[in-house]
Amino acid sequence: MIIFVKKRPFPVRTMIEERLSKRLLPRHPLQQTLAFEISKGKAGYKGEKNVDYYLDFLPGDKFRIIPDLRLQRKKYFYQIDSLLICQYFLLPLEIKNVRGILRFDRNLDQLIQVYKGEKKRITNPIHQAKRHRTQLRQWLTLHQFPLIPIEYFFVNSNDETIIEIPDDLTEVIKKICNSEVLLEKIYKLEREYVEPKLTNKELNKLTKQLLKEDTPLEFNVKKYYSYNELDLIKGVFCPACSTTIMDWKNRAWECPDCHLRSHTAHIDALLDHYYLISPFITNLQCREFLRLESSDTVRHHLITLGLEKQGSNRNRTYNLASLINQYNKFGLHR
Numbered sequence: 001m002i003i004f005v006k007k008r009p010f011p012v013r014t015m016i017e018e019r020l021s022k023r024l025l026p027r028h029p030l031q032q033t034l035a036f037e038i039s040k041g042k043a044g045y046k047g048e049k050n051v052d053y054y055l056d057f058l059p060g061d062k063f064r065i066i067p068d069l070r071l072q073r074k075k076y077f078y079q080i081d082s083l084l085i086c087q088y089f090l091l092p093l094e095i096k097n098v099r100g101i102l103r104f105d106r107n108l109d110q111l112i113q114v115y116k117g118e119k120k121r122i123t124n125p126i127h128q129a130k131r132h133r134t135q136l137r138q139w140l141t142l143h144q145f146p147l148i149p150i151e152y153f154f155v156n157s158n159d160e161t162i163i164e165i166p167d168d169l170t171e172v173i174k175k176i177c178n179s180e181v182l183l184e185k186i187y188k189l190e191r192e193y194v195e196p197k198l199t200n201k202e203l204n205k206l207t208k209q210l211l212k213e214d215t216p217l218e219f220n221v222k223k224y225y226s227y228n229e230l231d232l233i234k235g236v237f238c239p240a241c242s243t244t245i246m247d248w249k250n251r252a253w254e255c256p257d258c259h260l261r262s263h264t265a266h267i268d269a270l271l272d273h274y275y276l277i278s279p280f281i282t283n284l285q286c287r288e289f290l291r292l293e294s295s296d297t298v299r300h301h302l303i304t305l306g307l308e309k310q311g312s313n314r315n316r317t318y319n320l321a322s323l324i325n326q327y328n329k330f331g332l333h334r
């Protein structure tokens with residue numbers, strides 16, 4: 001079994017878009033765009049997980065994978081869907097889950113997606129993968145690592161997608177594969193590169209340095225979507241029914257529909273506040289957002305959560321940022 005040096009994260013952008021969609025009324029004008037973007041984000045994630053499944057068959061003593069690696073070059077970031085590392089070569093993978101037909105057009109060197117009779121030009125994943133190779137090369141030089149060959153592939157993760165390439169585009173053909181033949185392609189590279197370019201120690205150092213510089217995306221939802229904070233539905237959603245608002249009853253949240261009782265359901269609601277409104281919250285704002293009547297109950301919740309405080313009395317604000325770790329600890333994340 002191969003070593004995934006970190007867990008593939010669920011896309012942050014999709015997670016926040018799901019939170020926004022849940023808090024807006026079904027007829028809100030943003031819902032259609034959100035539904036489209038959420039399904040796109042989930043499809044991409046599913047495709048990457050599908051490729052992870054195959055990569056998992058590689059021997060762990062030789063290969064390592066860094067999923068979803070995001071590095072900075074000058075002012076800009078680039079994101080590699082998966083980076084395969086070994087002592088012989090590096091292999092960044094550009095993974096796409098696109099439906100329909102993918103047609104490579106030789107004349108303009110572009111990629112056309114044909115789906116349900118509609119044609120759309122999409123970013124050429126081969127160019128993207130190739131660019132990642134150049135960026136990685138610069139990164140290695142900058143960090144004074146020995147030069148190691150860097151290959152690249154575009155992996156199609158959708159079983160039903162048909163890829164059309166003119167026969168004479170042999171260079172392009174070599175760089176494309178469907179997820180189920182990816183292993184074969186990697187074994188072929190293994191036969192080509194037989195000379196180790198990095199020692200085991202250097203390999204460990206490289207992995208460590210890459211992880212150190214890996215910067216997860218921070219998605220500023222307000223920059224992408226314009227919504228009025230007053231339009232957001234308030235309350236604590238039932239984790240089981242997902243659309244029902246729970247009541248605070250006898251020291252726990254209770255769902256009026258399925259009668260589920262929870263002591264932690266408000267954490268997810270506060271995260272909605274963190275991502276969609278502000279990382280900071282006052283007692284009054286919290287009372288309104290969680291639909292609680294008593295400021296004592298709110299204070300109890302905020303104190304129990306151990307949030308960092310600023311200011312005093314009426315102006316006191318609580319910082320919700322530390323909830324992200326607690327959320328992971330409670331295992332409430334997907």
Ligand SMILES: [Zn+2]
Nearest residue numbers: 238241255258
């Ligand atoms: Zn319920």
